[in-house]
Amino acid sequence: PHCQGEIHWCQAWSEPNAGSDLASLTTRAVEDGDDYVLNGQKIWSTGAHRTDWAFTLARTNPEERRHRGLSYFLLNLRTPGVTIRPVPDMAGDLIFNEIFLDDVRIPKRNMVGEKDRGWYITLDTMNFERSAAGVLAAARRAVERLVQFAKETKVDGKSLWQNPFVRHRLAQLFIEAEVGRAMCYRVAWMQSKGEITAHQASATKVYGSELGQRIAYTGCQITGLYGQVKSGSKWAPLMGKFEKSYRTCVGMNIAGGTSEIMRNII
Numbered sequence: 001p002h003c004q005g006e007i008h009w010c011q012a013w014s015e016p017n018a019g020s021d022l023a024s025l026t027t028r029a030v031e032d033g034d035d036y037v038l039n040g041q042k043i044w045s046t047g048a049h050r051t052d053w054a055f056t057l058a059r060t061n062p063e064e065r066r067h068r069g070l071s072y073f074l075l076n077l078r079t080p081g082v083t084i085r086p087v088p089d090m091a092g093d094l095i096f097n098e099i100f101l102d103d104v105r106i107p108k109r110n111m112v113g114e115k116d117r118g119w120y121i122t123l124d125t126m127n128f129e130r131s132a133a134g135v136l137a138a139a140r141r142a143v144e145r146l147v148q149f150a151k152e153t154k155v156d157g158k159s160l161w162q163n164p165f166v167r168h169r170l171a172q173l174f175i176e177a178e179v180g181r182a183m184c185y186r187v188a189w190m191q192s193k194g195e196i197t198a199h200q201a202s203a204t205k206v207y208g209s210e211l212g213q214r215i216a217y218t219g220c221q222i223t224g225l226y227g228q229v230k231s232g233s234k235w236a237p238l239m240g241k242f243e244k245s246y247r248t249c250v251g252m253n254i255a256g257g258t259s260e261i262m263r264n265i266i
Helices: 116-129 133-152 164-192 196-228 237-253 259-265
Strands: 009-012 028-032 035-043 053-059 070-077 083-088 093-108
Touching: 028 053, 028 259, 035 053, 035 070, 053 116, 053 164, 070 093, 070 116, 116 164, 116 196, 133 164, 133 237, 164 259, 196 259
Parallel strands: 009 053
Antiparallel strands: 028 035, 035 093, 053 070, 083 093
8 A cells, every 4th residue: 555655644743842952752652451542743744634653752751861761652643632734835835734743642662673772763764765766856857857858948049959058067966866766766875775874875865955955046046037936837848846945945944853053963
């Protein structure tokens, strides 16, 4: 079902007062018979309003400080006591969500790994996300679409592709996308051998985020004034892709771990 896309997952880690400093989270998980009862609030959970399950982290031992005493759970988002509230982003899209947990019961079998040691599983999960394979694959496709647009679009009777600035800028972005793909392959190769990839995955995440921003900015420059037209209009180049990318790419330096935190890890 997972491989066929029948079951969807999201992350429920960050809290209003625990984002980059995730180890300070306060959501509690109290043992009660065959279950744990969770109470707390999560935020910035991408796609939670459309998903079935979530990876979540809760404090099972309040006597321990920081990352000690945290446990990793698989949470069915249809469980009674789970309330999901979408949070519009700066582009007006409903991608992020708040999740409220009020006496939510999770079976003990849904704990992943050992009790009070969920932080280490969380780090491994983060490294898979930060390998940024999807981000860098999208970057490659975006550059290819810009190349096609430049070849098909004429300004003053000449193809944009004949403009050396456009051609050189797209060539540079294509090279950068290929570098990113090589970085992804390296992280995947290390993960396949069971190696720790914190530094390499963080580097790939920073690189992918900043490359995505450079592509968005360049896309708006190449598509010109019409590049500001939103999707849905017949005048929007490439169906408004770069207009939207320009508005949303600011968050790429934040989601999944800020660039500042990534550079600290590196």
